[in-house]
Amino acid sequence: MISFDMFVMxxxxxxxxQIIRHIKQGIVAGTISHGDExxxxxxxxxxxxxxxxTVQKAYGMLEDERLIESRSGAKSYVVLSCEKxxxxxxxxxxxxxxxxxxxxxxxxxxxxEAMSLIDRLWEEEQHA
Amino acid sequence: MISFDMFVMxxxxxxxxQIIRHIKQGIVAGTISHGDExxxxxxxxxxxxxxxxTVQKAYGMLEDERLIESRSGAKSYVVLSCEKxxxxxxxxxxxxxxxxxxxxxxxxxxxxEAMSLIDRLWEEEQHA
DNA sequence: AAAAGCGTACTATATGACTAATACGGTTGT
DNA sequence: ACAACCGTATTAGTCATATAGTACGCTTTT
Numbered sequence: 001m002i003s004f005d006m007f008v009m010x011x012x013x014x015x016x017x018q019i020i021r022h023i024k025q026g027i028v029a030g031t032i033s034h035g036d037e038x039x040x041x042x043x044x045x046x047x048x049x050x051x052x053x054t055v056q057k058a059y060g061m062l063e064d065e066r067l068i069e070s071r072s073g074a075k076s077y078v079v080l081s082c083e084k085x086x087x088x089x090x091x092x093x094x095x096x097x098x099x100x101x102x103x104x105x106x107x108x109x110x111x112x113e114a115m116s117l118i119d120r121l122w123e124e125e126q127h128a
Numbered sequence: 129m130i131s132f133d134m135f136v137m138x139x140x141x142x143x144x145x146q147i148i149r150h151i152k153q154g155i156v157a158g159t160i161s162h163g164d165e166x167x168x169x170x171x172x173x174x175x176x177x178x179x180x181x182t183v184q185k186a187y188g189m190l191e192d193e194r195l196i197e198s199r200s201g202a203k204s205y206v207v208l209s210c211e212k213x214x215x216x217x218x219x220x221x222x223x224x225x226x227x228x229x230x231x232x233x234x235x236x237x238x239x240x241e242a243m244s245l246i247d248r249l250w251e252e253e254q255h256a
Numbered sequence: 257a258a259a260a261g262c263g264t265a266c267t268a269t270a271t272g273a274c275t276a277a278t279a280c281g282g283t284t285g286t
Numbered sequence: 287a288c289a290a291c292c293g294t295a296t297t298a299g300t301c302a303t304a305t306a307g308t309a310c311g312c313t314t315t316t
Contacts, residue, residue, distance in 0.1 A: 056264080
């Protein structure tokens with residue numbers, strides 16, 4: 001069963017997107033694997049204190065991406081392959097990394113300064 | 129007069145935020161300086177093909193941050209100090225960098241891999 | 257078979273973010 | 287003074303998000 005223990009709601013970002021990102025990050029990290037059971041719409045909504053429809057929106061989009069499979073009346077499961085995992089990994093990594101590299105360049109930051117900044121932040125705790 | 133030549137609209141991000149970010153990045157990069165004239169609401173809105181109120185929203189927030197000054201009926205100007213510039217710089221840099229470092233950590237990416245990814249992306253052209 | 261839980265679907269509603277349209281009065285340059 | 291431009295304010299419309307309530311049919315468990 002997929003865990004949502006470490007899930008913390010951020011405001012400003014749609015809840016259904018946070019759910020999708022949480023699951024994708026878990027897939028890339030390896031804490032979510034092929035065949036894993038995913039909590040039911042009703043259970044997760046109760047756990048997070050949100051409406052079941054919000055969970056359904058997230059799950060529906062994950063199903064559109066073929067990352068989970070649902071059969072009416074039964075539980076839903078994670079469906080993965082090496083190709084899918086690698087695709088999600090580069091999707092998450094490159095998109096975010098590309099954005100920050102572009103932003104830093106626009107500000108005239110040198111590659112060296114960027115690298116040392118990343119290096120310093122990596123050691124710190126706070127990552128809101 | 130502040131230039132918006134290199135301004136390219138991205139969808140998914142509010143226009144007024146893109147305007148704010150463009151100006152802040154210019155301030156950090158040094159292409160926008162203290163005393164510079166800023167295009168009028170009407171002129172910039174015509175240039176970008178958007179509504180003057182959208183520009184006003186961006187300018188109003190920049191005014192709240194004391195980065196520009198406006199007098200009713202007259203032109204608006206950039207007002208800076210070394211402290212302000214340094215504050216914006218760390219605000220832009222740390223916020224974005226912190227987010228991506230946190231995301232990568234959640235995905236189980238090693239610092240070494242993150243650094244080499246940044247290094248590789250830095251050389252490429254595409255930075256959507 | 258019965259009960260409990262499940263996925264799915266539909267309608268309705270409230271709210272905030274974002275943008276648009278318009279109008280008013282002040283400032284500037286001729 | 288006058289025209290042109292400016293900042294500012296008000297109102298309204300559109301869309302995404304989130305919630306609520308309800309309902310139907312299927313699967314699993316007892």
